[in-house]
Structures are given as structure tokens and as C-alpha cells.
Amino acid sequence: MLTVNPKVRPPLDPEFLPAALWHRAYRALVAKDAGARPFALVLVRPDGSVFRHDARILSAGHPAAALTLTYAERLLKFLLWMKGAPQVLVAGADEIATALAKIYHPAGARAFDFDFMGQKIFGRVFSVEASTFEALPASVETSLPMGRHLEGCRIGFDLGGSDRKAAALIDGKVVFSEEIAWDPYFQKDPAYHIEGVHDSLQRAAAHLPRVDAIGGSAAGVYVNNEVRAASLFRGVPADLFEQHIRRMFFTLQERWGGVPFEVVNDGEVTALAGSMAMNDNAVLGVSMGTSQAGGYVTPAGNITSWLNELAFAPVDYRPDGPRDEWSGDRGVGAQYFSQQGVARLAVRAGFNFPPGIPLPEQLIAVQTAMKAGDPRARGIYESIGVCFGYGIAHYAEFYEIRNLLVLGRVTSGEGGEIILARAEGVLRDEFPELEESIRLRTPDEHSKRHGQATAAASLPAIPVSSR
Numbered sequence: 001m002l003t004v005n006p007k008v009r010p011p012l013d014p015e016f017l018p019a020a021l022w023h024r025a026y027r028a029l030v031a032k033d034a035g036a037r038p039f040a041l042v043l044v045r046p047d048g049s050v051f052r053h054d055a056r057i058l059s060a061g062h063p064a065a066a067l068t069l070t071y072a073e074r075l076l077k078f079l080l081w082m083k084g085a086p087q088v089l090v091a092g093a094d095e096i097a098t099a100l101a102k103i104y105h106p107a108g109a110r111a112f113d114f115d116f117m118g119q120k121i122f123g124r125v126f127s128v129e130a131s132t133f134e135a136l137p138a139s140v141e142t143s144l145p146m147g148r149h150l151e152g153c154r155i156g157f158d159l160g161g162s163d164r165k166a167a168a169l170i171d172g173k174v175v176f177s178e179e180i181a182w183d184p185y186f187q188k189d190p191a192y193h194i195e196g197v198h199d200s201l202q203r204a205a206a207h208l209p210r211v212d213a214i215g216g217s218a219a220g221v222y223v224n225n226e227v228r229a230a231s232l233f234r235g236v237p238a239d240l241f242e243q244h245i246r247r248m249f250f251t252l253q254e255r256w257g258g259v260p261f262e263v264v265n266d267g268e269v270t271a272l273a274g275s276m277a278m279n280d281n282a283v284l285g286v287s288m289g290t291s292q293a294g295g296y297v298t299p300a301g302n303i304t305s306w307l308n309e310l311a312f313a314p315v316d317y318r319p320d321g322p323r324d325e326w327s328g329d330r331g332v333g334a335q336y337f338s339q340q341g342v343a344r345l346a347v348r349a350g351f352n353f354p355p356g357i358p359l360p361e362q363l364i365a366v367q368t369a370m371k372a373g374d375p376r377a378r379g380i381y382e383s384i385g386v387c388f389g390y391g392i393a394h395y396a397e398f399y400e401i402r403n404l405l406v407l408g409r410v411t412s413g414e415g416g417e418i419i420l421a422r423a424e425g426v427l428r429d430e431f432p433e434l435e436e437s438i439r440l441r442t443p444d445e446h447s448k449r450h451g452q453a454t455a456a457a458s459l460p461a462i463p464v465s466s467r
Contacts, residue, residue: 001063004022008430016321020393020394023071026067026071037056039057040091042137043088049085082307087127088129091136112326146264147455150169152462153210155204156458157204158216158452161219162183164182177453184196194248198252198255211257217264217266219290225247262459267293267308269452272455274443276455282401285407288384291339292337294309299402315394366415381415382418386425388422402439406441
């Protein structure tokens with residue numbers, strides 16, 4: 001009873017079922033249902049933050065009422081990885097609340113999310129509960145005017161899945177930058193991570209007369225400089241993670257004499273870097289690297305406390321979509337907008353890589369084929385671009401976007417140009433109002449080389465007494 005007919009289909013992924021179009025079709029059903037009901041999902045954090053999303057859903061007796069659970073579950077999944085909270089209140093449909101509580105449960109389909117949104121990130125048991133509208137707490141959201149500090153001698157670093165970067169800056173001018181390959185994902189020894197970052201800081205510090213502040217970005221979830229959850233450290237045993245990794249940046253700060261030291265999610269720094277370079281706000285940054293990173297700068301120019309982990313946010317609603325190997329979920333962003341997505345599509349395109357070849361090497365092979373005019377490679381980038389266009393429309397349901405900054409190794413070279421062109425084509429054909437209001441941007445060469453490190457270095461403020 002839900003008909004979704006995309007005007008554009010990814011050539012190598014024609015079964016792709018865009019979340020944005022699925023939502024549009026569901027809302028059309030709701031609009032025709034005289035018994036449609038108000039519905040709200042409210043996310044509550046221990047720090048007092050309250051995020052509320054209001055919608056309307058089909059009446060319980062509607063012939064297509066079964067679709068409502070799909071709508072609510074995928075909506076909750078997106079909101080959890082966009083904003084994050086350990087407590088969810090559901091108003092307007094007690095039967096949906098009961099079903100969601102079974103799904104987001106240690107024995108449910110979203111056991112991964114139950115664990116991450118509960119103990120790993122917020123240190124408490126995750127819960128989904130029914131509520132009346134009258135009992136829902138009022139929305140409480142905050143944003144932080146973090147970053148844009150460039151005075152003094154600073155180090156900025158960025159930790160990714162295949163390399164770590166560091167730069168030295170004097171009053172905002174980059175005097176040194178370096179990229180060092182590493183392989184953090186399956187390293188069990190905490191020292192590999194801590195000493196690796198320390199080494200990069202030392203190499204940058206060698207080009208400064210002193211170090212006044214250190215700022216960093218890294219893939220994962222970081223709260224007040226604590227590592228809460230990050231795939232970078234997935235190989236570290238739980239006990240060693242608690243002993244050494246959770247507060248590793250405090251350990252490093254002590255080694256550097258207690259200078260101001262700030263670390264946030266790499267997506268937030270990506271968006272901040274874009275905002276600084278464009279001198280504009282309302283920026284959603286999407287980085288297509290080893291995985292997918294996201295970050296957001298509000299219309300007021302602030303960084304939020306949201307998670308913005310778009311790698312786990314669903315964009316494809318087909319039931320048999322590609323499964324994410326870490327979270328176990330299907331149709332989430334990491335399977336489309338990352339090196340993982342390239343590798344998945346390369347198989348469909350007919351590339352035959354030796355078993356065990358790393359994702360970065362697979363990407364390089366596809367990029368080399370693209371330069372040689374290989375139509376298989378073009379098909380990969382066209383498919384990513386089409387999916388991304390529909391993904392942008394879905395993101396626009398949740399974010400106020402004026403500028404969409406797109407970067408990452410997947411978007412390098414001619415392949416990146418194809419991705420953007422195809423995405424813009426989807427917006428033009430399916431969502432003309434968004435094509436007019438959202439500007440797709442890519443970093444210039446200077447920003448590609450230094451933007452992330454500069455933005456990261458700008459995170460900590462230097463006390464006036466220390467200048």
C-alpha cells in the first residue's frame with residue numbers, strides 16, 4: 001500500500017529505496033487518513049537536554065497501520081544517532097512504544113543501539129517508555145560557541161581510520177603539517193593509540209617556539225574530552241579501554257603541561273572548518289572516508305552537543321539492504337557514503353580484488369580505473385551520487401541546511417565531481433525546493449590540506465592570563 005517510485009536510480013544499486021521518498025509516501029497516506037494521530041518521540045539526556053520530534057501517524061485501524069512501526073523505528077534510529085540519549089519517551093501510540101521497547105532491547109534487533117546509547121555513551125540503561133503528551137518534558141537544547149580561536153602557538157590533530165594528521169599553527173598560519181598512516185581499528189594495546197597521538201604532537205611541536213593549546217578531532221563520540229565510543233578503539237579490550245583509553249586525552253594533556261586541550265568528533269570539526277572557510281553558517285559537513293562522518297554548525301554559528309553519527313543513520317529502507325558489519329543494521333549511511341560503500345559497489349561493478357585487500361587500496365584501485373576511463377568506476381561514483389542526493393533530502397528533514405560541505409577521500413578527483421553532479425541532479429528532479437536552498441560545497445585546496453587541522457587547533461580558548 002506504499003508506492004515509492006524514484007525518478008533516478010543508482011545504476012549499480014537499483015533496489016535502493018530512498019528514506020526521503022518513503023517518508024513522503026507515508027505522509028501522503030497519513031494526509032488522507034481521517035483518523036490520523038499526533039505522535040512524538042522525545043529523547044532525554046542525563047544532563048537535562050531534551051530533544052522532541054513531532055509527527056503524525058496512521059490510525060491504529062488503518063489498513064496500512066503496520067507501516068507505522070517501520071516509520072517510527074527508522075525515525076527513532078535516525079534521531080538517536082543524530083542527537084543521542086539513553087531515554088526515549090513515546091506519545092500518541094502506546095502500541096508503538098511497546099514494540100520499540102522490544103526492538104531496542106538486549107535481545108532485540110537493535111541490541112547494538114541499546115548498548116551504545118545506554119551504558120557506552122551515557123552510562124545508564126537505555127529505555128523506551130510510553131507517555132502522555134501532557135507528561136512530556138519541555139524541549140531543552142543548547143549549542144556551544146566553540147572554536148575560531150587562532151591566536152598563539154597551537155597544534156591541531158585529526159585521527160582517522162587510516163591516518164592521523166597534525167599541524168602546527170602560529171596565529172592561525174600553518175607552519176607545519178603532516179599525515180602519518182596508521183591502522184588503529186584492531187590494535188589491542190592502548191599504547192599504540194596514546195603513543196601514536198603523542199608522537200604526532202611532538203613532531204608538530206618541534207616547529208613551534210612553545211605550545212599554548214592543543215585541539216583535536218577524531219572519529220567517534222567524545223563528551224567533555226572523554227572517549228565514550230569510537231570504532232578507532234574497537235580492538236582494545238573493555239578493561240583496558242576503561243583504564244587507559246576513556247581518559248587518554250587527559251593523559252596527553254598532563255604530558256603537555258596542562259595546556260588547554262579540546263577534542264571533539266571529527267564531523268563537528270569538518271563542519272566548523274567549512275563554516276570558517278565559507279564565512280557562513282547552517283553547515284552540515286559530510287565526510288566520505290573510511291566510514292561516514294557528519295557534523296553540524298547551527299545557523300547561529302555554534303557547535304551542538306549532538307552526536308551527528310550519520311554512519312549509523314538509515315537512508316535506505318529496503319528490508320534486505322546491505323548490512324553494516326559493526327552495528328548489524330541495514331541501509332545505514334556507512335554502507336553508501338564511505339570507502340565501505342565503494343568496496344560494496346566495486347563487487348557489483350565487476351572489480352575482483354584479492355581477499356583481504358584493505359579498503360583504502362580498493363579505493364585507490366577504483367580511482368586509478370576512473371582516471372583510465374573505466375566505465376565500471378564511473379558506475380560506482382554515479383551510484384554513490386544518486387544515493388547521496390536522496391540522502392541529502394532525508395538529512396534536510398532533520399537539519400536546517402544552507403551549506404552542505406562534502407569531503408573525504410571518496411570524493412577526490414573526477415569521481416567526486418560525478419558524485420556531486422549526480423546528487424545535484426536528484427535534488428533538481430525530485431526536490432527542486434532543496435536544489436534552490438542548499439549549496440553543495442567542496443573544500444578548496446588550502447582547506448583540504450589545512451582546514452581540518454586549523455579548525456581543530458582553534459577549539460580551545462587560551463586564558464587571557466596565559467597569553
